[in-house]
Amino acid sequence: MLNVLIIGVGQCGNRILDSINKEAFGGGKFSKYYSRQKFPSRVETIAINTAINDLKEMRYTKAKDRIHIPNLHGLGANRIVGKQCFNENKDMIIRNISERGDFDVAFVISSSSGGTGSSFSPPLIQELKNRYDFPVYSIMVLPFREEGTIYLQNSAFCLKEMRESETDGIILADNQFLKNVGGDIQTAYDGINKMVAERVLFLLEALDSEMMMVTDLGDFKTVMSGGAGFATIGFAKGDNNTAIKTVIHDSLSPSGLLFSSDVYEEGSRAMIILRGDRKYLNIDDISSEIDKLSSHIGHVFKGVIIRNGETPKVLSVLTLETTAELDDLYTLAVEAIHMEKEKRGRMAIRKEADATFSKIDGLEPEY
Amino acid sequence: MKSNRIIIHTLLFLFFVILSIGITSADIIYSERIDKSDGYQINNYVIQVTNTLYGGEVDPTIEIFQLESDGSYTNLKDYVTRTKDMDNTIYLLFSRGSEKISIETLNYTTSYVIMDITTTGITIEYETAVDGGVSNANYIGEPSLTLTKEVDKTNVKIGDIIRVTIKAKNDGNGIAKRISIDPGITPGFTFKSNIYTTYPTELSIGGSFTQMFIYEIQAASNGTFSLNPATATYSSSVFDDDYSSPSNSPTVTVASEAVETSVIDLEVTADKTKLKRGEEITFTIHVQNPKDVPASTIRIDPIIPGNMTYVSGSEDIDIISEKPVIQESVYGARYEKDYTITLQADEIGSNELIVKLTYNNGVDEIREEVSSGMFYVEEGEYDYLAEYPLYIYVAPVLIIVAIAGWLYWRRSQFRM
Numbered sequence A: 001m002l003n004v005l006i007i008g009v010g011q012c013g014n015r016i017l018d019s020i021n022k023e024a025f026g027g028g029k030f031s032k033y034y035s036r037q038k039f040p041s042r043v044e045t046i047a048i049n050t051a052i053n054d055l056k057e058m059r060y061t062k063a064k065d066r067i068h069i070p071n072l073h074g075l076g077a078n079r080i081v082g083k084q085c086f087n088e089n090k091d092m093i094i095r096n097i098s099e100r101g102d103f104d105v106a107f108v109i110s111s112s113s114g115g116t117g118s119s120f121s122p123p124l125i126q127e128l129k130n131r132y133d134f135p136v137y138s139i140m141v142l143p144f145r146e147e148g149t150i151y152l153q154n155s156a157f158c159l160k161e162m163r164e165s166e167t168d169g170i171i172l173a174d175n176q177f178l179k180n181v182g183g184d185i186q187t188a189y190d191g192i193n194k195m196v197a198e199r200v201l202f203l204l205e206a207l208d209s210e211m212m213m214v215t216d217l218g219d220f221k222t223v224m225s226g227g228a229g230f231a232t233i234g235f236a237k238g239d240n241n242t243a244i245k246t247v248i249h250d251s252l253s254p255s256g257l258l259f260s261s262d263v264y265e266e267g268s269r270a271m272i273i274l275r276g277d278r279k280y281l282n283i284d285d286i287s288s289e290i291d292k293l294s295s296h297i298g299h300v301f302k303g304v305i306i307r308n309g310e311t312p313k314v315l316s317v318l319t320l321e322t323t324a325e326l327d328d329l330y331t332l333a334v335e336a337i338h339m340e341k342e343k344r345g346r347m348a349i350r351k352e353a354d355a356t357f358s359k360i361d362g363l364e365p366e367y
Numbered sequence B: 001m002k003s004n005r006i007i008i009h010t011l012l013f014l015f016f017v018i019l020s021i022g023i024t025s026a027d028i029i030y031s032e033r034i035d036k037s038d039g040y041q042i043n044n045y046v047i048q049v050t051n052t053l054y055g056g057e058v059d060p061t062i063e064i065f066q067l068e069s070d071g072s073y074t075n076l077k078d079y080v081t082r083t084k085d086m087d088n089t090i091y092l093l094f095s096r097g098s099e100k101i102s103i104e105t106l107n108y109t110t111s112y113v114i115m116d117i118t119t120t121g122i123t124i125e126y127e128t129a130v131d132g133g134v135s136n137a138n139y140i141g142e143p144s145l146t147l148t149k150e151v152d153k154t155n156v157k158i159g160d161i162i163r164v165t166i167k168a169k170n171d172g173n174g175i176a177k178r179i180s181i182d183p184g185i186t187p188g189f190t191f192k193s194n195i196y197t198t199y200p201t202e203l204s205i206g207g208s209f210t211q212m213f214i215y216e217i218q219a220a221s222n223g224t225f226s227l228n229p230a231t232a233t234y235s236s237s238v239f240d241d242d243y244s245s246p247s248n249s250p251t252v253t254v255a256s257e258a259v260e261t262s263v264i265d266l267e268v269t270a271d272k273t274k275l276k277r278g279e280e281i282t283f284t285i286h287v288q289n290p291k292d293v294p295a296s297t298i299r300i301d302p303i304i305p306g307n308m309t310y311v312s313g314s315e316d317i318d319i320i321s322e323k324p325v326i327q328e329s330v331y332g333a334r335y336e337k338d339y340t341i342t343l344q345a346d347e348i349g350s351n352e353l354i355v356k357l358t359y360n361n362g363v364d365e366i367r368e369e370v371s372s373g374m375f376y377v378e379e380g381e382y383d384y385l386a387e388y389p390l391y392i393y394v395a396p397v398l399i400i401v402a403i404a405g406w407l408y409w410r411r412s413q414f415r416m
């Protein structure tokens, strides 16, 4: 049984972590009162935030698993302050983690665009890598493109820093790409969080199953070490008359992925896990579909988890060689940085104006 | 010298024999020992050994006293002659009228005298040794019986049975002996039966009334009658006379028609016929004497059903040994009254309040029972809860507590 550490940093990270815990309870609103978490592995979850309110909003993560970074109530998306703050508090965070025993793998979830999550996660992963041997993966949520220039520039810097850290891979989830899941922003968030949670749980199962023909953590490591360090996860489920081929295909298509990618073009390595009743899992169909994928990209690991009476579900983990989407994001980010600079410039002029006014400071009008 | 003594003895004997001629009877009390300063009573005479020493020698002083009816006594020394022969035998002769007592000592010491006592002309009704002598003796006098005749009802109509009770008591100072009772028959009544006839034939002084005779008679004609007195005849223990005492004469009125009596109508009503367990029910006991004759010695006993508890009641209700009782001496003519009594239901089921009534209607003692009619005690609103055994409550309560505890603990785990 694997020992898994999942850390959610910042509001986005916290909420996805809470969603994972919720799904582990079975997903019901009151499930935590009557049910146990069905993690296949020993899973420790830790939520870290500077904003206590974000921590308090969590519902399915135990209070003892929430770390508030004191004296700060959110970083207002300021990554400079964030990195400083992490440095001041990293000992406390690392101590908390080390008290939870040994781990085989860790995931750090955060948004790339906010303050706390995006500034804490790269140095946090670096800290973990310095101290421990286990692989640490980042699950990074990219912002809605219309969220503004600061979020875009934060994302650009965060992703860069994350790549420079020793992380074993960055799994991307893109709010912009997933925004069609729900109406208002809150429902969209919840929907996206649930998608991420579902995939993470499925992934843990794929890594920690004792069945034959199943992938393990070693396979996952191999897949994640391929490509340019970015990865994403796809997922699809079929009903009793969906061909398994279709389900596999769906998991690799935009409807199943967390991040926009033409997997056949951009993919590097992949891991496909199929779960369901034996009757749905026709080995020939599976093989032909997987062969098709591997003829386009590199190695494809496949695993089968037999679950009697269950309709077929497919999880695909893909590392990417290149990503057009990320290029686009960076283009936007550069624009954003220029815009911010311009604003700064305008601020400077305003400061001069302030200086003009300050000439009469201390004077009283004479009549 | 011995022959001398025989001669004297013989002479004395003859003397007594002569003395006794014409006297019907002589009683002898042989070898009676009387201690110094004690006595021996025969009827109202007391022979007393007053002293045993005289002039330093053993020489007893024997005296005879007469007890008087007022408790005093007189020394009869004027009627007594004393002689003492050479053998130191003392002879005492008391003689008054036909009554004679002669005493001959057989032996005496400093502490007692042994004597023979012969009485002549005295019917010994009573004799006894008296410790302490005459001052301790009791006068034996004449008996006097007080006789009563009682009837159990005084207002009857023709054909009614009257029970007559004769009682007697000795108010005299002598024992009444050989008592016989004549119940006294009264014209207008026929004798029905004897109920009790075995009375004592002797009644000692004082004491309380003794039942002597009980019998029943039947009123045969109308009118007001004084029942003829009963008569007791009896005699004294001392005196030969016969005595007789009449009783009183109770008056009995015999009506040709039924005698007008009082009637008490009793009605018990409840304020409801159904109630729930734990609730109260109030009864009204309505009494009415519609007649022109008063009822007397009324007693009303509401009999509280076992599964009800007395809560409260009218002022006139007394609680006697935890039970409510109404007692009134008289309900006048044309009298009406309400009493209320409130009970609480302890158990479910059907009940009735039974009220017992006794009173005297002027002729008879009347007993009656009246019921309130049935009323029903149903389960209280939450009674069904109490009917389940304890574990039926305990288990769910424990489960609820456990669930609440779990929820609270679980919730606190997920709260920050």
Ligand SMILES: Nc1nc2c(ncn2[C@@H]2O[C@H](COP(=O)(O)OP(=O)(O)OP(=O)(O)O)[C@@H](O)[C@H]2O)c(=O)[nH]1
Binding pocket: A009, A010, A011, A012, A013, A015, A016, A050, A051, A073, A074, A075, A076, A077, A078, A110, A111, A112, A113, A114, A115, A116, A117, A118, A141, A142, A143, A144, A147, A151, A175, A189, A190, A192, A193
């Ligand atoms: N998918 C998803 N994205 C979220 C959620 N909450 C916030 N985000 C995204 O995360 C980004 C903002 O980052 P946050 O995580 O809120 O910021 P933070 O890390 O808490 O940093 P500060 O609040 O600035 O200290 C935006 O792009 C949001 O769209 C969520 O619940 N789900």
Ligand SMILES: [Mg+2]
Binding pocket: A010, A011, A051, A054, A074, A075, A114, A116
């Ligand atoms: Mg925040």
